[in-house]
Amino acid sequence: MATKLPSPPRVGMVSLGCPKALVDSERILTKLRANGYDMSPDYAGADVVLVNTCGFLDSAKEESLEAIGEAMAENGRVVVTGCMGNEAEVIRARFPDILAVTGPQQYEAVVNAVLEAAPPVPNAYLDLVPEQGLKLTPRHYSYLKISEGCNHRCAFCIIPSIRGDLASRRPDAILREAEKLVAAGTKELLVISQDTSAYGVDLKFASYPLKSGGEVRAHMTDLARELGRLKTPEGDTPWVRLHYVYPYPHVDSVIPLMAEGLVLPYLDIPFQHASPKILKSMRRPANEAKVLERIAAWRLECPEIAIRSSFVVGFPGETEEDFQYLLDWLQEAQLDRVGAFRFEPVEGAAANALPDPVPEEVKEERYQRVMELTARISAEKLAAKVGKTIDVLIDRVDELAPPSEAPDRGHFDAPHAAHHHDVGATGRSKADAPEIDGEVHLRDAHGLKPGDFVKVLVEEADEHDLYGVPA
Ligand code: SF4
Numbered sequence: 001m002a003t004k005l006p007s008p009p010r011v012g013m014v015s016l017g018c019p020k021a022l023v024d025s026e027r028i029l030t031k032l033r034a035n036g037y038d039m040s041p042d043y044a045g046a047d048v049v050l051v052n053t054c055g056f057l058d059s060a061k062e063e064s065l066e067a068i069g070e071a072m073a074e075n076g077r078v079v080v081t082g083c084m085g086n087e088a089e090v091i092r093a094r095f096p097d098i099l100a101v102t103g104p105q106q107y108e109a110v111v112n113a114v115l116e117a118a119p120p121v122p123n124a125y126l127d128l129v130p131e132q133g134l135k136l137t138p139r140h141y142s143y144l145k146i147s148e149g150c151n152h153r154c155a156f157c158i159i160p161s162i163r164g165d166l167a168s169r170r171p172d173a174i175l176r177e178a179e180k181l182v183a184a185g186t187k188e189l190l191v192i193s194q195d196t197s198a199y200g201v202d203l204k205f206a207s208y209p210l211k212s213g214g215e216v217r218a219h220m221t222d223l224a225r226e227l228g229r230l231k232t233p234e235g236d237t238p239w240v241r242l243h244y245v246y247p248y249p250h251v252d253s254v255i256p257l258m259a260e261g262l263v264l265p266y267l268d269i270p271f272q273h274a275s276p277k278i279l280k281s282m283r284r285p286a287n288e289a290k291v292l293e294r295i296a297a298w299r300l301e302c303p304e305i306a307i308r309s310s311f312v313v314g315f316p317g318e319t320e321e322d323f324q325y326l327l328d329w330l331q332e333a334q335l336d337r338v339g340a341f342r343f344e345p346v347e348g349a350a351a352n353a354l355p356d357p358v359p360e361e362v363k364e365e366r367y368q369r370v371m372e373l374t375a376r377i378s379a380e381k382l383a384a385k386v387g388k389t390i391d392v393l394i395d396r397v398d399e400l401a402p403p404s405e406a407p408d409r410g411h412f413d414a415p416h417a418a419h420h421h422d423v424g425a426t427g428r429s430k431a432d433a434p435e436i437d438g439e440v441h442l443r444d445a446h447g448l449k450p451g452d453f454v455k456v457l458v459e460e461a462d463e464h465d466l467y468g469v470p471a
Pocket of ligand 1 (some may be wrong): 150151152153154157158159160194195285
């Protein structure tokens with residue numbers, strides 16, 4: 001008789017917050033999987049629920065507390081981890097029955113809490129670490145964290161006090177992880193850290209030997225070049241996307257890699273403001289550089305480059321004049337993608353002590369003005385892509401509705417035609433990072449699957465998205 005395997009305990013996971021928190025969740029799940037756990041897609045089937053929280057803004061904290069409350073009500077056996085884990089008293093005061101609270105990056109502590117809450121059943125047949133770990137993101141794209149912490153002390157940010165100073169991972173270890181991800185089906189690597197351009201500073205940009213021979217320097221440009229040389233099992237070059245890059249002078253040296261196609265022509269630079277006065281009081285890094293001139297030079301060298309950024313409006317002391325400076329700057333910079341935030345004081349941030357807070361209604365009005373301007377710029381930029389053929393990475397494909405449920409499309413004569421023409425898919429261009437940028441919606445996308453690279457003829461555009469057909 002075949003051996004009946006005992007069923008392993010099941011863990012539910014709720015992951016809140018930024019992509020960096022998502023990477024932490026993935027690491028925790030990898031460890032739990034290695035310890036013989038299964039994942040539960042719902043509260044009911046979970047022996048224990050892990051909530052990975054975000055504590056960056058007060059609103060994020062509230063969202064984290066709500067998620068914990070929901071997990072407590074639905075399941076009752078809850079372990080909390082992540083940034084808000086630094087405020088264990090707040091969590092325990094509200095949810096005295098919580099099983100454990102651990103802070104960010106305390107992987108061992110989280111795993112131990114789960115081991116205690118739902119002890120694993122030893123299983124000689126199943127206890128193997130899967131090659132690639134268990135991932136929350138779709139298999140075709142993966143976040144690659146290259147460092148933790150940050151050496152800056154921006155006035156509105158509490159990340160350094162939570163995560164500490166910059167601690168870069170060794171470049172050979174990052175490359176090994178990237179190779180495994182790509183071998184396991186990743187088509188796009190999203191390089192993340194608090195400050196990507198500072199990568200390697202703490203390692204003094206030392207060189208490390210590579211298994212394949214040669215060596216690699218702990219430096220953003222060198223790492224990006226090596227990542228760009230990876231090949232998928234199908235022989236494609238995976239997309240390498242750089243996030244959270246500050247415009248230090250050496251950023252100029254990754255632009256040629258973009259022009260060569262080794263790294264996506266995409267830069268996510270959180271400028272946060274443009275007014276020198278506000279940038280100074282924000283204590284932002286690299287704000288002295290002549291950014292507009294640099295952007296123009298990057299575009300000259302790599303015309304395809306898409307620049308994404310985020311901005312804070314209503315920072316203490318921001319006058320109408322400072323704000324107008326930002327709008328004029330945005331008009332000139334013509335950034336491809338822009339996110340805006342209304343300033344929110346975070347407990348423990350230096351900015352809270354600054355004078356001249358901006359009234360809420362003024363913040364709101366400025367926020368609307370930034371969004372209107374940047375939506376208009378985005379719409380114009382996307383409209384210019386109509387008629388062009390672009391590369392797209394497919395994220396999801398529409399399910400075919402069975403004939404009885406197919407919507408009535410009277411304009412198609414043959415029932416099969418309605419079916420056929422309905423097949424669509426959604427993907428992203430090189431200018432679109434998952435979840436934060438736009439999408440490309442395809443019609444007549446037969447035979448495609450998530451993770452496919454496809455050429456698309458752009459037929460239409462709106463403020464954020466493109467619409468097209470496989471070329
Ligand atoms: S660069 Fe500034 S905003 Fe970014 S993590 Fe460091 S301190 Fe925070």
